[in-house]
Amino acid sequence: MSTAKLNVDGQEYELPVVVGSEGEVGVDISRFRAASKAVTLDPGFGNTGSGQSAITFIDGEKGILRYRGYPIEQLAQNARFVDVCYLLIYGELPNKDELDKFRQELTYHTLIHEDMKKFFEGYPPTAHPMAILSSMVASLATYYPELSEDENDLNIVRLLAKAKTIAAYAYKKSIGQPFMYPSNDLSYCSNFLHMMFAVPTEEYVVSDVMEDALNTLLILHADHEQNCSTLTVRTVGSSQANLFASLAAGICALWGPLHGGANQKVLEMLEMIRQDGGDYKKYVDMAKDKNSDFRLMGFGHRVYKNFDPRATILRNTVDKVLAQMGTNDPLLDIAKHLEQVALSDEYFVERKLYPNVDFYSGILYRAMGIPTNMFTVMFALGRLPGWIAHWKEQRDNPAGRINRPRQIYTGPTERNFVPLEQR
Numbered sequence: 001m002s003t004a005k006l007n008v009d010g011q012e013y014e015l016p017v018v019v020g021s022e023g024e025v026g027v028d029i030s031r032f033r034a035a036s037k038a039v040t041l042d043p044g045f046g047n048t049g050s051g052q053s054a055i056t057f058i059d060g061e062k063g064i065l066r067y068r069g070y071p072i073e074q075l076a077q078n079a080r081f082v083d084v085c086y087l088l089i090y091g092e093l094p095n096k097d098e099l100d101k102f103r104q105e106l107t108y109h110t111l112i113h114e115d116m117k118k119f120f121e122g123y124p125p126t127a128h129p130m131a132i133l134s135s136m137v138a139s140l141a142t143y144y145p146e147l148s149e150d151e152n153d154l155n156i157v158r159l160l161a162k163a164k165t166i167a168a169y170a171y172k173k174s175i176g177q178p179f180m181y182p183s184n185d186l187s188y189c190s191n192f193l194h195m196m197f198a199v200p201t202e203e204y205v206v207s208d209v210m211e212d213a214l215n216t217l218l219i220l221h222a223d224h225e226q227n228c229s230t231l232t233v234r235t236v237g238s239s240q241a242n243l244f245a246s247l248a249a250g251i252c253a254l255w256g257p258l259h260g261g262a263n264q265k266v267l268e269m270l271e272m273i274r275q276d277g278g279d280y281k282k283y284v285d286m287a288k289d290k291n292s293d294f295r296l297m298g299f300g301h302r303v304y305k306n307f308d309p310r311a312t313i314l315r316n317t318v319d320k321v322l323a324q325m326g327t328n329d330p331l332l333d334i335a336k337h338l339e340q341v342a343l344s345d346e347y348f349v350e351r352k353l354y355p356n357v358d359f360y361s362g363i364l365y366r367a368m369g370i371p372t373n374m375f376t377v378m379f380a381l382g383r384l385p386g387w388i389a390h391w392k393e394q395r396d397n398p399a400g401r402i403n404r405p406r407q408i409y410t411g412p413t414e415r416n417f418v419p420l421e422q423r
Contacts, residue, residue, distance in 0.1 A: 008038050022057050039406040050231060050403070055088060055389050056223045060303040065310065067223060068092070076313045081218040082106060082188050085160060085385040088223055089392060102157075103188075109161035110182035110191065112136075112169075113143050120173050129170040129377045130255045136166045138248035146242045152395075155243050156388055163384055164188070167377045168195035174373070189214040192381070197369065209324045210368060216317050217361060220310040221379055223386025224303075229253040229260065230383075230390050235403040237391040250387045251380050260376040260383075263362035266298040267372050270331040270362075278330060280337045288347050298359030299342055300352065307354050314360035315339075321367045335363045 002017040004027045013036055016028040026049045033039050042048045057066045065072040068087050075084055079093075086094045086102050094102060119139065123132055140162065144155050169179050172195075180195045190206040193214060198204035224230070233250035241249075254260035273283055286294040301308050322332065339355050342348045365375050394400050 006032070008036055011036065018052070020052070022059070033406065039408070041408055045231070050226055050234065051394070053226070053390070053393060054091070055386070055393060056225045058225050058303060060301075060305050063304055063306045063309050065224075072220065072309055073313065076216050076219050079219065080188070081215050081222070081382075084219050084222050088385040088389040089156060105157045106161045106188060107184050107191075109158050110165055110184075112162050112165050116143070117169075117179065120169055120179075123173060125174060125176065127170075127174070128255075129167065129174065129374055130251065130380070132170040132173070133163070133167055133377055133380060134248045134251040134255070136170075137163065137244055137251060139244075141242050141244040144244070152243065152392075156392070159243060159247065159388065160384055164192040164381055165195060167374075167381055168192060170377065171196055171371070171374055174371075187211065189218070207324065209320055213317050213321050213364060213368060216313065217364065217378065218382040220313060220357060221361075221382030223383070223389065227259070228256070230387060233387045234390050234394050237394050238400065238403040240395075243388070243391060246391050247384070247387050250383070254380055254383065255376060260379040262297065262358040263365070263379070264372050264375045266335075266359050266362035267331065267366060267375070269297045270334050273334050274330050278334060280334050280341070284338070284341050284345070296338065296342075296353075298356055298362065299348065299354065301356045304356070306352060308356040310357040311355050311360050314357060314364060315355070318360055318364050318367070321364060325367055329366070332363060332367060335359070 003014045004017055006013045006015060013032060015032060018026045018028050020026070029040055040048070055068065057069070058064065067075060067084065068091060070087070070093075075087075079087075082103055083093060083099065086099065116136065116139065119136065120132070137159070140155075140159065144151075144158055146152060146155065165182055172179050178200060180198045180200075182191050182195055186194055186206070189211045193206045193210060194204060226234075229250040232253035233246050236249040237246040257265055273280055276282070283294065283296065286292045287296045339359070342353060342355055348354070361379075362375060365378060366372070370378060
């Protein structure tokens with residue numbers, strides 16, 4: 001076994017080196033503090049591996065994303081979201097019998113308990129759908145308590161099935177329309193779109209292009225290694241918290257504008273440009289100006305230093321949806337102009353500031369008629385199987401332990417309490 005050496009105050013410590021299946025190298029410091037009384041400091045954990053995982057592999061330098069070894073390009077082109085859910089959670093693609101059973105379970109567990117509909121009555125019409133989604137997912141634990149490992153598998157199905165119903169009901173609540181019950185005759189993606197856009201007085205048929213677009217979006221968002229919300233799910237789950245509580249915490253983490261809210265920020269930026277006369281070139285120049293605080297949202301990525309493979313896939317999907325919808329939307333026109341600049345302007349090309357998945361997903365959701373305040377909810381629906389897979393992986397690990405990071409204290413040193421009359 002190879003090792004690394006770390007010298008602290010003249011004392012040398014030998015640390016094991018761990019190598020992953022794709023050649024990733026890590027230095028195991030799990031016993032370093034016990035030996036040295038020192039801790040490593042890594043704000044934001046950008047250089048720290050929180051554990052070992054067999055779920056997702058990312059190579060940001062080469063633009064690679066794989067779920068359980070399968071390239072994202074192959075899954076987006078050939079798989080359905082339900083296939084990917086099974087793959088992420090259980091480790092392998094399902095055979096026909098396994099897939100038929102899984103699909104049937106997801107179909108027949110889509111209804112939420114009728115009493116839960118009363119919860120929606122208590123939310124104001126202005127309630128953000130993410131607030132509703134997180135609280136309703138946590139509430140599922142009151143209806144479906146964790147009893148055994150078999151119950152865990154059933155709760156996984158319940159969560160995947162019911163989350164899209166809760167999300168669609170949150171949207172219907174916000175626009176004052178009656179809830180649409182799920183249909184057992186529709187696929188996972190079609191069922192969600194039906195609950196979102198159908199009304200009792202009109203017939204609504206989900207187009208193949210819309211269903212395929214949603215299927216692609218959900219697959220591309222299904223997992224992304226140890227990001228903020230996934231780490232949150234694993235941290236909460238490390239306390240042996242139940243599935244619903246752990247994923248409700250992940251939803252709250254995803255809500256932040258620096259994480260799941262990024263595609264919403266893209267649309268808000270496009271709206272700002274439209275209100276300013278649509279002069280996108282002005283904002284491109286501002287983005288280049290080092291003295292300007294303005295930055296183009298949806299360009300570049302913290303992980304992908306070359307290109308975001310998910311964005312490449314979505315770019316083709318956007319073109320298909322826009323062609324079918326025949327959409328005449330000034331925001332989408334501005335977005336296409338910005339895309340052309342990012343792909344051809346030397347400033348952006350040199351810095352590898354290509355449009356990322358948030359840029360294209362925001363455009364796509366808008367073209368599909370999904371309102372901006374639902375964008376993060378859509379992200380959460382796609383990310384559910386990844387969160388579940390990480391929660392399950394950690395739960396099934398016999399060597400798992402509760403997450404408890406250390407810190408470097410920078411506050412006052414010891415001092416004596418001063419009574420009020422002496423202050």
